[in-house]
Amino acid sequence: MFVLGWRHILELIVLYCFVFYLLRFLHGTPLVAPLNFLSFIFIAAGVSNFAGLKELNFFWKVLLAGYVASMLIVFQPEIRRIYTNRAYHRETTPVMSGLLFHNEELRGKLIDDLVITCQTLSRKKIGALIVLERSNSLKDFIQTGILIDAVFSPELAISIFLVESPLHDGAIILRENRLLAAGCILPLAEVVEGKKLVGTRHRAGIGITEQTDALAIVVSEETGKISLAVHGKMAWGIETPALKKMLKILYRKV
Numbered sequence: 184m185f186v187l188g189w190r191h192i193l194e195l196i197v198l199y200c201f202v203f204y205l206l207r208f209l210h211g212t213p214l215v216a217p218l219n220f221l222s223f224i225f226i227a228a229g230v231s232n233f234a235g236l237k238e239l240n241f242f243w244k245v246l247l248a249g250y251v252a253s254m255l256i257v258f259q260p261e262i263r264r265i266y267t268n269r270a271y272h273r274e275t276t277p278v279m280s281g282l283l284f285h286n287e288e289l290r291g292k293l294i295d296d297l298v299i300t301c302q303t304l305s306r307k308k309i310g311a312l313i314v315l316e317r318s319n320s321l322k323d324f325i326q327t328g329i330l331i332d333a334v335f336s337p338e339l340a341i342s343i344f345l346v347e348s349p350l351h352d353g354a355i356i357l358r359e360n361r362l363l364a365a366g367c368i369l370p371l372a373e374v375v376e377g378k379k380l381v382g383t384r385h386r387a388g389i390g391i392t393e394q395t396d397a398l399a400i401v402v403s404e405e406t407g408k409i410s411l412a413v414h415g416k417m418a419w420g421i422e423t424p425a426l427k428k429m430l431k432i433l434y435r436k437v
């Protein structure tokens with residue numbers, strides 16, 4: 184008969200702490216869901232081992248090995264980023280420290296300015312990609328562009344996206360009402376739900392929201408349509424009143 188000894192208790196505590204800190208470390212990354220499933224296989228393997236079900240235990244072990252191997256292949260880019268500390272940041276941004284838009288007036292003004300910017304860009308069919316930082320730091324993406332760190336204004340943003348501007352390619356990144364950088368390179372979404380032919384500007388807009396909790400506004404150069412991405416999903420072709428409403432709801436502390 185199986186007797187629960189202090190060694191088992193110690194092992195369980197160590198295992199619990201390991202899983203707890205691993206999940207906390209990976210919180211906010213796409214690796215959390217597969218890791219939950221991995222924990223399930225792990226527990227199932229443990230139970231069948233204790234129950235002495237050798238064949239079932241073998242099955243779970245094979246499944247576990249196969250699942251880990253496929254995770255390493257499928258999530259290679261995410262794992263590399265975590266190891267090189269490139270994307271899923273724990274550092275405190277103004278949003279995390281509760282400072283983002285402690286001033287409601289500032290938030291309202293920025294949202295109005297963003298809507299004016301998009302309206303103008305859309306009317307003139309100037310392509311644009313505007314990323315709004317929330318809890319996850321976008322430091323590493325900011326570093327791919329040219330640092331600006333100026334107060335956001337429609338005039339500044341529009342002049343950046345004019346085709347003649349050397350900074351018009353890539354994204355601008357905002358933190359609160361400051362335009363931190365322009366010409367930033369973002370990760371591209373590989374799969375876009377419900378659409379086959381999606382250009383790189385829109386893919387980059389979706390991509391950054393898959394990997395972080397940022398918001399991305401895209402203005403299409405081809406159609407002038409405005410779209411808003413959050414959590415890897417895109418609201419396509421929205422009118423400016425809808426954009427304003429969505430920003431009022433989404434661009435706040437998360």
Ligand SMILES: Nc1ncnc2c1ncn2[C@@H]1O[C@H](COP(=O)(O)OP(=O)(O)OP(=O)(O)O)[C@@H](O)[C@H]1O
Nearest residue numbers: 310352353354368369382383384385387403404405
């Ligand atoms: N990885 C990236 N990060 C940021 N911006 C990018 C990235 N890749 C492409 N872009 C931007 O997208 C532009 C090309 O857009 P493209 O026409 O391929 O996309 P689109 O989604 O069809 O947009 P549009 O409707 O405006 O044509 C580039 O000039 C560049 O500014």
